[in-house]
Amino acid sequence: MMEYLKYIGQGLIVFGSLFLFLGALGIFRMPDFYNRLQAGTKASTLGAMSLILGVGFIQPEWMIKSLIIVVFIAVANPLSSHALGRSAYKNNLKPFMKKKMDAYEKVAEILPKEEDRL
């Protein structure tokens, strides 16, 4: 039984590392900040989650702790990427677009700028 858990854990770690690598490649290849955010957020979330879960499978006494970390990553990662994307837009970083499709533009002009709120 322990043997199988170990194999599952190693499989998860390899799977996670693969997606972390793909996320890094995405950050390297994408044309602008927002698309890098896309690749970075998704790949690093699944990659880190499955890597830590794999550690939990190899060391079963750490399983519950690694589950807490997985839940924390699933909540915190999208929040931070949301904050990054929003603040980038508010600081006039225009997204790269092949054809102009920007529904947020009209709203961002009306809203108070970040520095005015401080």
Add this chain to the structure above:
Amino acid sequence: MSGKPSAISQWVYAFLLFFVVWYAFTTSLEWAELITGAIVAAILAFFTYKMSKGGMTIYSPLKLIYLVQYFFVFLFALIKANLDVAKRVISPSLPINPGIVEFKTQLTSEFAKMVLANSITLTPGTVTIDVIDDMFYVHWIDVETEDPEQAYMKVAEPFEKILLKIYG
């Protein structure tokens, strides 16, 4: 959400949350550990119970079933999102057509909106940029439609129909 939950049910909810986290960190069944955890959780719950909006109303059996269903829908979408990003990153032509779309949500609870925004960020090709009242602004890596109605159907609908059943 129907009506405001009583202070007791809010307190019990916060207490259970803290106690479960305590138990998960210590992972021991010794009495000394459990009693210390219960005391600490009780004190913390006393300070923070006003923040748990739903109280124990979240624990009706039907809602728990929906929570489990949401978890699996979310997990499936997360894996699909990663395969999607992987496909785009690896293909030499870099097939992207980015843009920002807007749509309207039917959710009313702030917490449910937060869950929906987080879920959208982790699902194929979309990152939530901002949420203003009930409008979502989403950066989409491959825009299929600019129409708010159809964008809603494509991006948010599978999550929102479950969240509506849980948070109402």
